[in-house]
Amino acid sequence: MNVVTKSGTNQFHGTAFEYLRDSIFNANSFFYNRDNRASATTRQILNQNQFGGVLGGPVIKNKLFAFFSYQGTRQKNGIGSQGFSNALLPPIPDGDRRSPGFKAALGASNCPANHPGDGNFNAFGGTNVACDGSNVNPVALNILNIKLDNGSYFFPSSGTTGYRQISFSSPAIYNGDQEVGNFDYVQSTKHTISGRWFYSKDPQVSPLNGQLPGSPLKILFSNTYAVLKATSILTNSLVNEARVSYQRNLSTQNAPAPPNSDNSILGITPMSPGVTKPPSFAIIAGGYSILGGGGPTFSVTNQYQVADQISWSYGKHTFRAGVELERNDWPIIWSGVRGGLSVGTFNDLLVGGPGNPQTGTPGNIQACLFCSRSAPEGIIHGYSARGGSAYFQDDFKYNSRLTLNLGVRWEYNGALTDKYGNLTQTWVSRIQAVPIPPTGPTTSGPGVSQWVVPSNYTKFYPPPPDGILINSSNTPLRKHVPLSSFGPRLGFAYQVSSRLVLRGGAGIFYDRVGGDRIVYSVEQGNPYAATVDFNPQNQQTLANPFPSTPALGTFSSRWANFETGQTSNLNVPFLAEVVHNPLIRQYNLGVQYQFAPSWVLEVGYVGSSGINLMSQYHNNNTARLASPEHPINGITTNTIANVPFRVPYLGYQAVGVRGTEFDAVSNYHSLQATVRKQFSRGFMVQGAYTWSKDLTNLANNQTNSNNANDPWQQYGPAQFSRPQRFVANYSYDLPFGRHTGVMERLLGGWNLSGVTVVQNGTPMTIADPSAGTIYGTAGSAFSGFGRAQMCPGMTYANIATPGGIEQRLGGASGGPGYFNKSAFCAPPVIGNGTDYGNSGTGIILGPGQFNWDIAVLKRIRIRENHSIQFRTEFFNAFNHPQFSNPNYGPGATYALPNVRSGAFGQITSTSVNPRVIQFALKYSF
Numbered sequence: 001m002n003v004v005t006k007s008g009t010n011q012f013h014g015t016a017f018e019y020l021r022d023s024i025f026n027a028n029s030f031f032y033n034r035d036n037r038a039s040a041t042t043r044q045i046l047n048q049n050q051f052g053g054v055l056g057g058p059v060i061k062n063k064l065f066a067f068f069s070y071q072g073t074r075q076k077n078g079i080g081s082q083g084f085s086n087a088l089l090p091p092i093p094d095g096d097r098r099s100p101g102f103k104a105a106l107g108a109s110n111c112p113a114n115h116p117g118d119g120n121f122n123a124f125g126g127t128n129v130a131c132d133g134s135n136v137n138p139v140a141l142n143i144l145n146i147k148l149d150n151g152s153y154f155f156p157s158s159g160t161t162g163y164r165q166i167s168f169s170s171p172a173i174y175n176g177d178q179e180v181g182n183f184d185y186v187q188s189t190k191h192t193i194s195g196r197w198f199y200s201k202d203p204q205v206s207p208l209n210g211q212l213p214g215s216p217l218k219i220l221f222s223n224t225y226a227v228l229k230a231t232s233i234l235t236n237s238l239v240n241e242a243r244v245s246y247q248r249n250l251s252t253q254n255a256p257a258p259p260n261s262d263n264s265i266l267g268i269t270p271m272s273p274g275v276t277k278p279p280s281f282a283i284i285a286g287g288y289s290i291l292g293g294g295g296p297t298f299s300v301t302n303q304y305q306v307a308d309q310i311s312w313s314y315g316k317h318t319f320r321a322g323v324e325l326e327r328n329d330w331p332i333i334w335s336g337v338r339g340g341l342s343v344g345t346f347n348d349l350l351v352g353g354p355g356n357p358q359t360g361t362p363g364n365i366q367a368c369l370f371c372s373r374s375a376p377e378g379i380i381h382g383y384s385a386r387g388g389s390a391y392f393q394d395d396f397k398y399n400s401r402l403t404l405n406l407g408v409r410w411e412y413n414g415a416l417t418d419k420y421g422n423l424t425q426t427w428v429s430r431i432q433a434v435p436i437p438p439t440g441p442t443t444s445g446p447g448v449s450q451w452v453v454p455s456n457y458t459k460f461y462p463p464p465p466d467g468i469l470i471n472s473s474n475t476p477l478r479k480h481v482p483l484s485s486f487g488p489r490l491g492f493a494y495q496v497s498s499r500l501v502l503r504g505g506a507g508i509f510y511d512r513v514g515g516d517r518i519v520y521s522v523e524q525g526n527p528y529a530a531t532v533d534f535n536p537q538n539q540q541t542l543a544n545p546f547p548s549t550p551a552l553g554t555f556s557s558r559w560a561n562f563e564t565g566q567t568s569n570l571n572v573p574f575l576a577e578v579v580h581n582p583l584i585r586q587y588n589l590g591v592q593y594q595f596a597p598s599w600v601l602e603v604g605y606v607g608s609s610g611i612n613l614m615s616q617y618h619n620n621n622t623a624r625l626a627s628p629e630h631p632i633n634g635i636t637t638n639t640i641a642n643v644p645f646r647v648p649y650l651g652y653q654a655v656g657v658r659g660t661e662f663d664a665v666s667n668y669h670s671l672q673a674t675v676r677k678q679f680s681r682g683f684m685v686q687g688a689y690t691w692s693k694d695l696t697n698l699a700n701n702q703t704n705s706n707n708a709n710d711p712w713q714q715y716g717p718a719q720f721s722r723p724q725r726f727v728a729n730y731s732y733d734l735p736f737g738r739h740t741g742v743m744e745r746l747l748g749g750w751n752l753s754g755v756t757v758v759q760n761g762t763p764m765t766i767a768d769p770s771a772g773t774i775y776g777t778a779g780s781a782f783s784g785f786g787r788a789q790m791c792p793g794m795t796y797a798n799i800a801t802p803g804g805i806e807q808r809l810g811g812a813s814g815g816p817g818y819f820n821k822s823a824f825c826a827p828p829v830i831g832n833g834t835d836y837g838n839s840g841t842g843i844i845l846g847p848g849q850f851n852w853d854i855a856v857l858k859r860i861r862i863r864e865n866h867s868i869q870f871r872t873e874f875f876n877a878f879n880h881p882q883f884s885n886p887n888y889g890p891g892a893t894y895a896l897p898n899v900r901s902g903a904f905g906q907i908t909s910t911s912v913n914p915r916v917i918q919f920a921l922k923y924s925f
Contacts, residue, residue, distance in 0.1 A: 010065075019050035029079060030881040031086055031772045034813060045078040045171040046916060051550055055180075060189060065184045067300025073176040082172035082206035082217075086908040087288040088120070088811070089166050090346040092157035097145050106108035109161070120163040120285070120902030124344025124769050124780065125349050125536065126364035127705055137352035139542035142266045146214075146258050152267060154214045154258045155290065165812040165908055170207035177201050177735030192235040198225040203356055214258040215292035215375030220248040237313040243720040247303040248869075255280075255293035271532065271546040272337050272851055276375040279339035279545060284366065284780055285901040287887070294340060294370065297378070298327050298333040301515070318395040323389045330515055335378030339371040339532075341545055344769065344780065345902070352542030360773060360832045362536035364544060369783060371532045373552050375467035379529050382419035383519065385510070388412045393489075405491035411510040412483065413581060415475035418519060421457040424525025425576045428620065428649075428657065430469065432557075434920040437562045437651045441568070444468075445587045446555035452476065452577075461527070465555060467722070475521050485510045485581045490720040498766045502692040503587040503604075512583040513614050517701070520616070521575040521660035533571045535655045536769070537640065560644070560649035562633070567644045571656035573617065576582050577623040580612040580662040581665055583791035585672040590672070600672040613664035617703045617783050619708040621647045621657040623776045625830070635894060638831040643776035654776025655784045663711065664703055665698040666718070682733030687726065694721035699765060699841065700782040706772065710782070717763035717842030725759040754877075757851045763842030764885055766799075766824065768899045780898050788899045789837035791825040796843045801905075805847050810906040817905030818886040819844075846885035851912055854879045869922045879915035884906045 023043040033039040049072075056067035056839045066107030076420040077083045097524045109116060111131035112121040122128070146154040158164035178200040185193045199222075227245040234240055254512045257277045263270045268278055272565060282289045288756040309322035330348060343349045345576035348364040372379065393407035417423065438447045446467035452469045454476065462468065471477075496502055530550040534540065540547065547754040550556030550570065560567040591605020623646040626632040632646045647654050659876040670692035677685045697703050697714040705714050717723075771786025772778045779785045790796075801816045810817025857871040876882075886907045887897040 003605070006295065008056050010061055011387060012055065012463045014053060014055035014057075015050070015922055015924045017051065018770045019048070019918055019920045021048040021916060021918045022847075022888050023047055025919075026079075027879045027914040027916075028188065029084065029167075030883075031908060031912045032084070032167050032169060034571050035086075035165060042286050043085065044169045044508040045076050045289045046912075047171075048073065048075040048918075049183070052178075054619050059183075063186055067180075068527060069178075069180045070177075071178045073174065075174040076171040077174065078169040079916075080172065082204070082209050084167070084169045085210055085288060086165055086167050088163055088286040088903050088906075088908070089158040090120075090286075090831045091161050092144065092153075092155070094157070097141070098155065100333070101135050101543070103133040103141065105133070106350070107136055108217055108348065112347075116164065117894070118902060119900075119904070120345070121347060122345060122353065122902060123347045123364060124284070124366060124900060125778075126344070126348055126355065127353050127361065129347045129350045132247070132634070132676075133657065135353070136350050137542045139267045139346040140350045140352055143261075143349075146261050146266075148214050150257060152921060154261075155212065158671045163500070163902070165233075165235075165906075168208055170213055170268075170676060172207060172209075173205040178291045192231045194231070194919050195745050196227045196229075199223070200478050209293075211292065212254075215255055215290075217253060217255045217293060220251070222248075224248040226910045239311045241309045241311075243305075243309075243498070245303075245305045245307075247305075248300065250300045252296065252298050253293075254296040254313040255297045257292040261291060267543055269372065269544045269546070271339050271373050271377060271553060271753045275337050277338050279368075279371075281341040281349065282340070283349065284342055285345045285903055286896065287483075292338075292807075294336055294338055296333075296804055299573075300815055302329045305759055306787060314703065316397045320393045320395075321391065323388070323390045326386070328383070328385045328387065328515070330383035330519075331385065332381050332386075332519075333378045333867035334381070334506070335374070336370045336372040336459050336524075337378065337498050339368055339546060340880070341371075342366045342781070343848045344900075349542075354539040355537050355644075357537060357641040360470060361515075362778070363538045363540055365538065365540050365583050366536050366769070366780060367783070368533050369548065369781070370520070373530040373532055373546070373550075374524075374528065375552075378923070379422070379523055381422050381519070381523060382516065383417050384413035384419065385415055385515065386412075388591050388720065390415075401631045403493045403497045405489070405505070407489045409489070411487065411512075411581065413481060413485075413487040413510075413512050414516070415579070417456075419456075419476040420452065421454055421460045421474075422525065422528050423454045423474070423476050423522050424457070424528075425452055425522050426657075426660070427452050427469075427478060427574050427577045428574070429478070429577060431649050431657070434558075435650070437558045437560055437568075438496075438636070438800070439563075439729075440559050442559065443554075446450045447559055450558060450639060451555050468555060475561075476575055476577075481579055483581075488721060490706075499594040500592075501592040504587075505522065505881055506587040509584045509586060511584055511610075511613075515581065517616060518575060518660055520657075521573045522819040524573060526550070529553075530556060531572055535653065535777070537643070537776060537778075537782060560650040562645065565645075567640070568646065568651045569656070571658070572652070573660070574659045576659055576661045579683075581611060582613045582662060584608055584610045594679045595669075595870055598680045600630035600674075600676050600678070602672075604659060606668075606672055608666070608668045610664075610666040610696075612662045613666060613696075613698065614701065615659075615661050615698060615703045615711075616703065617658045617666040617704065618661050618663070619655050619658055619784055621649050621652050621654055622707055622709050623647045623774070624654070625774070625924055638771055638774050638833070640776075640831070640833045647776070655779070658783075664696065664698045665711075665715075666698070667693070668694045673790075679731070682735065685730040685732070690725045692721065692723055692725075694718040694723075699840075701772060702782045704782060704784045705779075705841060706787050707765075707775070708777065716765075716840050718765055719842060720762070720912075721763060721842075722759045728756045730754060732772065739745075743859060745792060748860070751857040751859070752854070753857065754852060755851060756853075759849050761846030761848045762885065764844055764846055765841045766819075766837075766839055766843065766899055767896050768824070768827060768837050771827035773833055774830040774835065778834075780896070784897070785836040786827065786834075787839045787841070788824045789827045790839050794823045799844045810886075811903060811908065813907070817900075818847075818907055819897065821899075821904060846917065847883040847911070848908070849882045850880060851882060851909060852880075866925045867923075869920075869924065870920075872904065873918040873920070875916040875918070876912050876914060881907045882912040884909040884911045911914055 052071035054069035181197040305326040307324040391409040396404040449467040487508040491505035588606045672686040696709040731753040734750040766788040768788040769780040808815040854877040855873040
């Protein structure tokens, strides 16, 4: 990352500014107006003040210069996703929820028999609620009886006899402070020392953030960045720049549960003894979560970097060579001990019962993700990683028309280590070495031989049991990280004529995978933690939502017993034992043509392709299909009950061998055209159009749709892609004539500017949680799901419903919804389960955007070098509602619509804020 900041001069310069937003100037969001009867007289709160100033000048004339800036932000935001949410709420009978008749009334209000044809009252395949309420779970009743401090129930009702979309607006609080300080010291004509310092502190409170009101998320971000650089002119053609830098990023968060919701009150057995707060529950079909999130967590990264670059000008060449060395330390305390559970619908929550593998009935709890059993205070890690790079570049001016840029860069991304030895993981190669595990639990030998501990493990723990490998290094890897990451680059610029320039380039670039993408695969290792994740085929209940094994403080053993039909049913994340550096090949070719004075046309091709891209939570254990001709472990038929014995790695769940691996790919091709008028006669305008195709087998950094073992059947449009995008920006000094005196103060210095964005929506993949049950991988999240089945005679062209967006929002907004439900059918049947659906990835685009941001500016010159600028900015100036993808929250890009949800195809949020007006005043000298 390159950061450019101001530095001081021999004169004092500075600014003071204030930016103001207030609710009285803004519009309400589309869905707030729809759902709030008082919206005509009440406004969503969005109050913001940004204030501060900058000052720069000489400390010692011609010798030492300094610059300082401060910016403060105070915000209350009831429009953004942190302070605004939509929830599809169920009918809950009025009155005292502890009364004797409430349970029966609740069952009658929500059983599907009393609501024929309404998919909102379905369960995601599990047992549904009885009309007499006899199977309503006591824990669910306790959750419904939670009261907030104001006496209202935490879980609100729809207020009707059916489901209703309800909007909540509770302002999120953000208080940010940023400080920047720079200095430049001219030691001599040949030596300069400069320093840069940046500090920020941003405490935040998010009352909603996808949750029902009552469990606010509390976050703190604090960042410090400092750099010291020495520049030396060694000769007239030789310059050296030496740099040292330090960066510290602190993050803490905690989502406390609502009052009176401890596990002991609700009747929930916690994952670990001593954990008092309940797990969170995501109500998938409803689009909201309850009971708060994870935490508390503490994470701080400290990065130290030393770098040097030397530049040499020789004839037609400018050579640059440099080296960078860095160390990254990441001490964290991570707690997933509360657990994150998901249920399909409200009815699933009401029943909260186990699945039945004999009948193929899944449990009402869909999944537990990021669930790690540990000490109540969380898992303590002391991560560290080293890195470095070296580069060489030659800028070669061959002649007055042709310039070449030739270079190569070498990257070294060191492996993760842990100072406390908490870096246990599983190697798939060691699982493969024991194809048939023991028939029952063991404490040593082949049953635990899949585990690998780092070499420093024994400094903090007793020697591990026999069979467990102590690695030869402090890393979790079998081989050293790559040392061959050389990336050559080539660029050229050729002036064909005085008005035409041809430019192009190509290069290989190695991407660095963020530590936060890797640590999940190793943070939950035995014996300091134990992963208890699971999928819909489980035996968990609301009272006991977490598996009792594996136990904390042991190495979980792997076993499978064909006689009893039982297995260890393990679920472990892991990091690929041989890692690769993600490689991106980039290339472009374009022309610049000045077709008129001040007007330039640019047209070019820009492309890239990637290999060895990181794939998170990649499932490696999908059950295979057996037949008499191709038996699997002696099995010749396929049932949901025998899934655990048809998997490649016995003893693990079908979604229980989840790797952070480096096997994904991408391809990007685009035509990019820009027309630009340079600023002249008070006017500047630019229009940029991109027509692109972006393909990958990644979805939310994962490759787990349908058969996870076949990444190519997941290859399709990237979910963040916008195939067509047009952006126009402009600035116009309004021509109110030439004046003097008072009239000049009134009519001079006016400017109109703005940015207009027109773009397609993003591609969506349609999920079906009832698909793929025979493989054991059915689900409704990116960590593992089956795609929907197209009905006979239907094509992708039949998926979208006709009409304008506002006529097809569905649900409380009216209309059929975004998707044609009749385009999808039940998945094919295999045995007593189902096959995957036949639809592809990224098969339909979501709603597009057409947004105008406009600013009006007035500059008043007070005297020489002193001026005041007043500006008014209109974001989404015409208050045009622009909608998110269906079945997802505010600003959705990564929507995964669920064809079995009663709310399938409903749009309940916007991707752009309603019109927001901001006033600004800035004094410059």
